[in-house]
Amino acid sequence: MAKDFTTREDNYSQWYNDLVIKADLAENSAVRGCMVIKPYGYAIWEKMQQVLDKMFKDTGHVNAYFPLFIPKSFFSKEASHVEGFAKECAVVTHYRLKNDSEGKGVIVDPEAKLEEELIVRPTSETIIWDTYRNWIQSYRDLPLLINQWANVVRWEMRTRLFLRTAEFLWQEGHTAHATAEEAMEEAKRMLGVYTEFAEKYLALPVLQGVKSPNERFAGAIETFCIEAMMQDGKALQAGTSHFLGQNFAKAFDVQFLNKENKLDYVWATSWGVSTRLMGALIMTHSDDNGLVLPPKLAPYQVVIVPIYKKAEQLEQISIKAKEIKHNLEKLGLSVKYDDRDNFTPGWKFNEYEFKGFPVRLAIGPRDLENGTVEVARRDTLTKEIMSMEGLEEKVADLLEQIQGNLFDRALRFREANTRKVNSWEEFKEEIEKGGFLLAHWDGTPETEEKIKEETKATIRLIPLNPEPEPGKCVYTGKPSPHRVVFARSY
Amino acid sequence: MAKDFTTREDNYSQWYNDLVIKADLAENSAVRGCMVIKPYGYAIWEKMQQVLDKMFKDTGHVNAYFPLFIPKSFFSKEASHVEGFAKECAVVTHYRLKNDSEGKGVIVDPEAKLEEELIVRPTSETIIWDTYRNWIQSYRDLPLLINQWANVVRWEMRTRLFLRTAEFLWQEGHTAHATAEEAMEEAKRMLGVYTEFAEKYLALPVLQGVKSPNERFAGAIETFCIEAMMQDGKALQAGTSHFLGQNFAKAFDVQFLNKENKLDYVWATSWGVSTRLMGALIMTHSDDNGLVLPPKLAPYQVVIVPIYKKAEQLEQISIKAKEIKHNLEKLGLSVKYDDRDNFTPGWKFNEYEFKGFPVRLAIGPRDLENGTVEVARRDTLTKEIMSMEGLEEKVADLLEQIQGNLFDRALRFREANTRKVNSWEEFKEEIEKGGFLLAHWDGTPETEEKIKEETKATIRLIPLNPEPEPGKCVYTGKPSPHRVVFARSY
Numbered sequence: 001m002a003k004d005f006t007t008r009e010d011n012y013s014q015w016y017n018d019l020v021i022k023a024d025l026a027e028n029s030a031v032r033g034c035m036v037i038k039p040y041g042y043a044i045w046e047k048m049q050q051v052l053d054k055m056f057k058d059t060g061h062v063n064a065y066f067p068l069f070i071p072k073s074f075f076s077k078e079a080s081h082v083e084g085f086a087k088e089c090a091v092v093t094h095y096r097l098k099n100d101s102e103g104k105g106v107i108v109d110p111e112a113k114l115e116e117e118l119i120v121r122p123t124s125e126t127i128i129w130d131t132y133r134n135w136i137q138s139y140r141d142l143p144l145l146i147n148q149w150a151n152v153v154r155w156e157m158r159t160r161l162f163l164r165t166a167e168f169l170w171q172e173g174h175t176a177h178a179t180a181e182e183a184m185e186e187a188k189r190m191l192g193v194y195t196e197f198a199e200k201y202l203a204l205p206v207l208q209g210v211k212s213p214n215e216r217f218a219g220a221i222e223t224f225c226i227e228a229m230m231q232d233g234k235a236l237q238a239g240t241s242h243f244l245g246q247n248f249a250k251a252f253d254v255q256f257l258n259k260e261n262k263l264d265y266v267w268a269t270s271w272g273v274s275t276r277l278m279g280a281l282i283m284t285h286s287d288d289n290g291l292v293l294p295p296k297l298a299p300y301q302v303v304i305v306p307i308y309k310k311a312e313q314l315e316q317i318s319i320k321a322k323e324i325k326h327n328l329e330k331l332g333l334s335v336k337y338d339d340r341d342n343f344t345p346g347w348k349f350n351e352y353e354f355k356g357f358p359v360r361l362a363i364g365p366r367d368l369e370n371g372t373v374e375v376a377r378r379d380t381l382t383k384e385i386m387s388m389e390g391l392e393e394k395v396a397d398l399l400e401q402i403q404g405n406l407f408d409r410a411l412r413f414r415e416a417n418t419r420k421v422n423s424w425e426e427f428k429e430e431i432e433k434g435g436f437l438l439a440h441w442d443g444t445p446e447t448e449e450k451i452k453e454e455t456k457a458t459i460r461l462i463p464l465n466p467e468p469e470p471g472k473c474v475y476t477g478k479p480s481p482h483r484v485v486f487a488r489s490y
Numbered sequence: 491m492a493k494d495f496t497t498r499e500d501n502y503s504q505w506y507n508d509l510v511i512k513a514d515l516a517e518n519s520a521v522r523g524c525m526v527i528k529p530y531g532y533a534i535w536e537k538m539q540q541v542l543d544k545m546f547k548d549t550g551h552v553n554a555y556f557p558l559f560i561p562k563s564f565f566s567k568e569a570s571h572v573e574g575f576a577k578e579c580a581v582v583t584h585y586r587l588k589n590d591s592e593g594k595g596v597i598v599d600p601e602a603k604l605e606e607e608l609i610v611r612p613t614s615e616t617i618i619w620d621t622y623r624n625w626i627q628s629y630r631d632l633p634l635l636i637n638q639w640a641n642v643v644r645w646e647m648r649t650r651l652f653l654r655t656a657e658f659l660w661q662e663g664h665t666a667h668a669t670a671e672e673a674m675e676e677a678k679r680m681l682g683v684y685t686e687f688a689e690k691y692l693a694l695p696v697l698q699g700v701k702s703p704n705e706r707f708a709g710a711i712e713t714f715c716i717e718a719m720m721q722d723g724k725a726l727q728a729g730t731s732h733f734l735g736q737n738f739a740k741a742f743d744v745q746f747l748n749k750e751n752k753l754d755y756v757w758a759t760s761w762g763v764s765t766r767l768m769g770a771l772i773m774t775h776s777d778d779n780g781l782v783l784p785p786k787l788a789p790y791q792v793v794i795v796p797i798y799k800k801a802e803q804l805e806q807i808s809i810k811a812k813e814i815k816h817n818l819e820k821l822g823l824s825v826k827y828d829d830r831d832n833f834t835p836g837w838k839f840n841e842y843e844f845k846g847f848p849v850r851l852a853i854g855p856r857d858l859e860n861g862t863v864e865v866a867r868r869d870t871l872t873k874e875i876m877s878m879e880g881l882e883e884k885v886a887d888l889l890e891q892i893q894g895n896l897f898d899r900a901l902r903f904r905e906a907n908t909r910k911v912n913s914w915e916e917f918k919e920e921i922e923k924g925g926f927l928l929a930h931w932d933g934t935p936e937t938e939e940k941i942k943e944e945t946k947a948t949i950r951l952i953p954l955n956p957e958p959e960p961g962k963c964v965y966t967g968k969p970s971p972h973r974v975v976f977a978r979s980y
Contacts, residue, residue, distance in 0.1 A: 030564075030620050031608065034557035039636060042554045064532045067524035068610075068641055068657050069580070072587070074520075076595035087587055090559070091598050092610065094581040095645040097562070105566035108581050108607055117598055118521065120558075120582065120610070130520050140832075146529060151558055151641065155585040167558050342630075 007288045012232045016283060020161045023291045023355050025278065033159040033166030037275070040355065043299035045169065045275060049149065051201050051296075052171065052273070055193050061145040061173060066127050068151075069118035074126035078251040081125065084218020088155040090120040090166075120153040125219060125244070125270055128174045129252040136176060136266055138257045143186070144176040162279035163236075163490050170274035176266045178258060180245070183267035184222075187243040190271040191224040194239035197273075202281050203294040203406035204228050205414055206238055207436075207485060209461025214445050217270075221245040227460045227485070229414040230283040233434020235460045235487035238280050241271035279490070285379075285406050291356030292378055294406050295399040300336040302328055302395060303357045305348045307364035314339065317363050320388075324361065324373075327392045333399070353378060358402050359395060379405055420483065427474045427486075431455045436487050440480035442473035451475055457486045497778045502722045506773060510651045513781045513845050515768065523649040523656030527765070530845065533789035535659065535765060539639065541691050541786075542661060542763070545683050551635040551663060556617050558641075559608035564616040568741040571615065574708020578645035580610040580656075610643040615709060615734070615760055618664045619742040626666060626756055628747045633676070634666040642764075652769035653726075653980050660764035666756045668748060670735070673757035674712075677733040680761040681714040684729035687763075692771050693784040693896035694718050695904055696728055697926075697975060699951025704935050707760075711735040717950045717975070719904040720773040723924020725950045725977035728770050731761035769980070774900050775869075781846030782868055784896050785889040790826040792818055792885060793847045795838045797854035804829065807853050810878075814851065814863075817882040823889070843868060848892050849885060869895050910973065917964045917976075921945045926977045930970035932963035941965055947976045 005022060006014040020026050025041030028034075037045065053063070069092060075082045096112030099105075121127065128146075135141060153167045162168075173190060177183040191208060198204040206226035216223045220242035228238050249255070249265040258264050285292040295301045304325060306317040318339055325335045336357075338348055345362065352360055362374040373391060376383040379402050386394055417435030421427045430437055441447060441459065451474075452458050466482035473480050495512060496504040510516050515531030518524075527535065543553075559582060565572045586602030589595075611617065618636075625631060643657045652658075663680060667673040681698060688694040696716035706713045710732035718728050739745070739755040748754050775782040785791045794815060796807040808829055815825045826847075828838055835852065842850055852864040863881060866873040869892050876884055907925030911917045920927055931937060931949065941964075942948050956972035963970050 027624075029557045030561060030617065031557045031559045034559060036557065036621055037555040039552040039554045043552065045555075046553060062529040062533065063536060064529045065527040065659065067519045067521045067526065068643065069521045069524060071520060072596060072598075075587070082596060088585065089587065090582045090608070091584040091587065092580045093583045093598065095578065097565070097577055097579065097581065097609075106562060106572060108562075108583065118580070119587070127520065131517075131526055134517075153558065169555065 005288070005290070008231060015288075016279075017161065019282060019286055019291060025282070025291075026161045028161065031166075033156055035161050035165050035167075037169075040299065041278065044281070044293070044297055045278060047297045047299065048201070048277060049171075052193075052197055053149075055197060056147050056171075056173065059145075059189060059193060061147045061175075063148065064146050065148060065150070066124050066131065068121055070121050070124070070127045072117045072119055074130060075119065077126065078219050078247055081219035081247075081251075085122045085154075088157075089122050090153045090155060092118040092120065121150070122152055122154045123270075123272075124148065124150070124152075124172055125174065125248050125268075126252070129248040129254060129268070132174075132176055132266070133252055133254045136254055136256050139178045139259050142176055142178045142256065142266065143182060145173075145186075146175065147171055147173045160279075162275055162282070165275075168275045170272050172270060172272040175269045176249075176254070177269070178256065178264075178267070180267050183245075183269050184243050187222070187224055187241045187269040187271065190241040190269070191226065191239075194226050194241065194271070194273060198226055198228065198238055198277075199407065201294065201296045202238075202277065202284070203296075203403055203410060204238065204280060204284055205407060205411040207461060208464045209485065210464065211240075211461060212445070212448055212459045212484070214448050215458060217242045219244060219247050221247070224464075225461055227487075228280055228284065229410075229417060229436060229487075230280070230490065231413065232283075233417050233487075235436065235485075235489040236276075236280050236283070237460070237489065238277060239271070239273040242269060244268035244270060284410050286356070289381065290354030292406070293356035293358060295358045295403050298334075298356065298358050300334050300357055301399055302333055302335045302359045302361060303348075303352045304335065304337045304361045304363065305345055305352070306339055307345050307362055313365050314341075316368060317365070320368060321361075321363055324388075324391060328395060331392055331396050333396065349376075353381075358399055361395070377402055379409075421474060422471075424474050427451075428455060431457050431486070431488065434488070436460070436485050438483040439474045439486055440471040440482075441484050441486075442476050442478035442480055444476075447473060447475050451486070456488050458489060460485045460487050460489060495778070495780070498721060505778070506769075507651065509772060509776055509781060515772070515781075516651045518651065521656075523646055525651050525655050525657075527659075530789065531768065534771070534783070534787055535768060537787045537789065538691070538767060539661075542683075542687055543639075545687060546637050546661075546663065549635075549679060549683060551637045551665075553638065554636050555638060555640070556614050556621065558611055560611050560614070560617045562607045562609055564620060565609065567616065568709050568737055571709035571737075571741075575612045575644075578647075579612050580643045580645060582608040582610065611640070612642055612644045613760075613762075614638065614640070614642075614662055615664065615738050615758075616742070619738040619744060619758070622664075622666055622756070623742055623744045626744055626746050629668045629749050632666055632668045632746065632756070633672060635663075635676075636665065637661055637663045650769075652765055652772070655765075658765045660762050662760060662762040665759045666739075666744070667759070668746065668754075668757070670757050673735075673759050674733050677712070677714055677731045677759040677761065680731040680759070681716065681729075684716050684731065684761070684763060688716055688718065688728055689897065691784065691786045692728075692767065692774070693786075693893055693900060694728065694770060694774055695897060695901040697951060698954045699975065700954065701730075702935070702938055702949045702952060702974070704938050705948060707732045709734060709737050710760075711737070714954075715951055717977075717979075718770055718774065719900075719907060719926060719977075720770070720980065721903065722773075723907050723977075725926065725975075725979040726766075726770050726773070727950070727979065728767060729761070729763040732759060734758035734760060775896050776846070779871065780844030782896070783846035783848060785848045785893050788846065788848050789824065790847055791823050791889055792825045792849045792851060793838075793842045794825065794827045794851045794853065795835055795842070796829055797835050797852055803855050804831075806858060807855070810858060811851075811853055814878075814881060818885060821882055821886050823886065839866075843871075848889055851885070867892055869899075911964060912961075914964050917941075918945060921947050921976070921978065924978070926950070926975050928973040929964045929976055930961040930972075931974050931976075932966050932968035932970055934966075937963060937965050941976070946978050948979060950975045950977050950979060
């Protein structure tokens with residue numbers, strides 16, 4: 001275990017922060033609220049990008065790139081959007097520096113003031129819909145299925161590495177459709193893509209649902225989301241997909257001739273996931289020994305460590321190790337062979353355990369004699385001696401098992417921490433224990449707001465296809481058609 | 491040919507701009523100087539990124555991500571860097587907007603003024619070296635071989651799509667080394683990577699060299715570059731790699747314990763190419779019929795167009811076309827089959843010609859009978875009838891030929907437009923004809939400056955291993971050890 005590494009029980013929040021830093025994933029930068037994503041962390045993000053990008057393309061989307069800056073006035077065009085986004089943001093007011101005449105370095109040149117301030121994009125609906133106006137004339141130009149990989153900035157006051165940073169990386173899909181039905185179908189399709197990605201790759205079980213009006217994206221008619229449970233019982237929103245109706249088309253005057261040759265406003269969706277997923281990944285699977293990575297997103301899935309005393313031993317082990325590496329790579333696995341001589345095997349074991357390498361193979365002189373390898377799995381911290389016979393297939397199988405086990409473990413945890421509550425007393429008591437509470441709600445923003453004030457819990461989602469179960473709101477006692485999911489959240 | 495498409499002879503600059511817009515590569519945005527990269531243009535950029543990213547990784551580099559914003563004071567730390575970069579840049583001064591009390595939309599909240607202004611990165615040496623200080627303690631931490639894919643902003647007054655925009659996309663490598671030799675080797679290695687990329691993928695013949703002090707990167711000891719010649723005879727800098735010495739290490743106090751256990755400053759390089767390469771690609775190969783793309787970077791290498799009158803004909807052609815598509819894809823080629831019924835074959839031919847698809851296959855009912863296909867190549871605008879027998883291999887060969895032909899054509903053009911000049915009169919006369927002039931120069935910045943003032947030509951590069959040829963400076967008559975390359979440039 002790394003020195004000075006806090007346990008989850010001791011201080012969950014500190015544990016997370018220490019883990020991100022000590023596993024070389026990210027660190028705070030000299031600019032308040034902005035992080036540096038270090039190579040190991042970035043390699044995981046790159047794997048996420050590759051998988052998602054392929055899923056987007058397989059569902060008919062193409063990538064494009066829109067400007068970083070948005071004229072201030074654009075934010076005023078969609079009434080609810082401005083409330084949600086134009087407030088805490090980075091504002092560019094000048095375009096030149098000059099040497100200080102008093103020799104104090106460089107100063108902002110007051111002569112170089114922009115006529116209209118530019119906002120560093122917090123999200124790109126406005127600039128994109130302003131552009132779409134010229135791209136869409138007729139139903140033949142639709143649908144427009146575009147995604148952008150970009151950095152965005154939201155001036156958060158309290159930041160945490162990956163989970164909430166002033167600048168973060170994300171993808172944002174922005175699609176345009178001829179009918180409300182098609183747009184709604186697209187919003188749901190992308191929720192499906194996010195769900196599949198979260199469950200199959202991140203090994204992150206998620207609930208699908210819609211947000212209550214209070215939690216809806218600023219400018220959306222309906223916000224679909226996936227929510228996951230972290231190990232401290234708090235919820236984390238892992239992705240959102242919005243049905244925007246004709247709001248942005250109206251705000252930016254994007255009309256098209258429909259099949260009946262009549263002018264109509266275009267229907268829109270937008271959807272995004274961000275480097276926040278790195279936070280979800282870390283918090284869901286990792287333990288007091290460090291990072292735990294699902295094999296499908298681990299930069300290296302297997303590490304091989306030689307155990308030796310003499311140079312000749314290393315030489316012989318290396319021949320075998322390289323052969324195993326080569327064979328594993330032929331199966332499409334990524335493998336690191338660490339034969340560095342200035343670190344002990346013990347140091348390496350700790351290092352790779354802390355960095356979450358899913359499988360570690362150790363080979364010593366005795367193993368060579370016996371035709372065996374020591375195989376350690378990171379998820380369970382167990383070891384076993386395996387024959388070199390058919391080793392590669394066994395390791396590939398083991399990685400599949402680990403991927404499945406991480407998902408199952410997280411699912412069991414979520415199920416064990418999801419409870420029905422039926423009274424306000426019970427609600428207040430249970431929310432202190434963390435987890436998801438399934439409770440009745442009267443459907444009003446006022447009630448949701450009051451529950452939040454008293455307990456810090458919000459409605460994480462209204463299930464997509466809720467089981468009908470008439471009941472009474474835990475707070476007001478008014479009638480409710482089905483339960484919704486409450487939790488404290490990141 | 492697209493309507494209203496200017497020829498190169500008529501107006502080269504207009505031809506370029508029209509081409510970029512009409513081929514759906516990019517367009518100007520609502521934000522002055524910032525472009526929108528449209529899906530077709532972005533698909534080409536993505537191909538460039540994939541190839542380069544692999545080349546960087548194959549040479550031992552890893553990716554990371556550093557903040558978009560840089561504190562203003564950082565720019566004052568490296569004396570020559572501030573002169574070169576901190577002037578024309580986007581300055582963030584505030585972090586909040588608020589509703590105007592007079593109901594005029596949103597205004598900048600004067601209370602939310604930053605203590606220190608933030609600069610939107612024009613390049614990242616300063617923030618990265620400020621970060622490296624904590625990453626490097628000993629020679630064991632070196633070399634550090636990191637690349638970043640990012641957007642950067644330089645407040646250009648005169649902008650042109652891809653060639654010079656306020657915001658552009660690029661990659662910037664920033665490496666740290668224990669010795670000057672290693673850093674110099676790295677700078678040269680990356681120049682080699684850029685050269686290979688330009689020549690093998692962009693089909694862009696380039697000259698390798700070093701910049702004169704006037705044209706050096708702000709903060710570099712030596713700037714290596716590759717320069718290409720556009721069809722109007724102007725030079726375009728296609729990539730640079732800088733040996734930064736210990737300048738940034740000293741400015742940001744990055745010291746390490748060397749093998750002799752003594753503190754020393756770290757040696758640095760940086761290197762980058764940008765979306766400007768899109769401009770080079772377009773201007774080198776395209777013609778009065780539109781875009782011409784080298785097969786290795788074309789989003790689609792082959793398009794298949796069916797020629798038919800009746801639905802049954804289309805049905806039969808489609809069976810064959812899909813079979814050909816499938817077989818071409820098995821060879822690793824990307825193929826589009828356009829069976830849209832609302833566009834005529836003639837319209838499609840124009841469209842794909844204008845968008846630079848390298849090879850077009852047309853299949854009609856007669857072709858089915860005869861077992862033939864019409865094969866058109868974009869580079870030469872020639873057509874031939876080929877037997878379907880072994881078609882896929884022939885198409886794959888043809889694509890190789892096209893790739894080679896584009897390179898050869900561009901090389902012949904450059905050679906035909908590169909001339910030795912030996913007197914000032916000759917220089918002034920020849921520079922008006924465009925192209926590269928090989929001339930003697932006395933090695934002083936003053937002379938270079940005067941030549942630039944009088945002719946708008948600059949020294950594009952001093953050849954890497956110049957042929958010794960003592961002579962006299964064309965401008966001053968002072969002695970010169972070898973010729974350098976002069977040109978007007980983008």
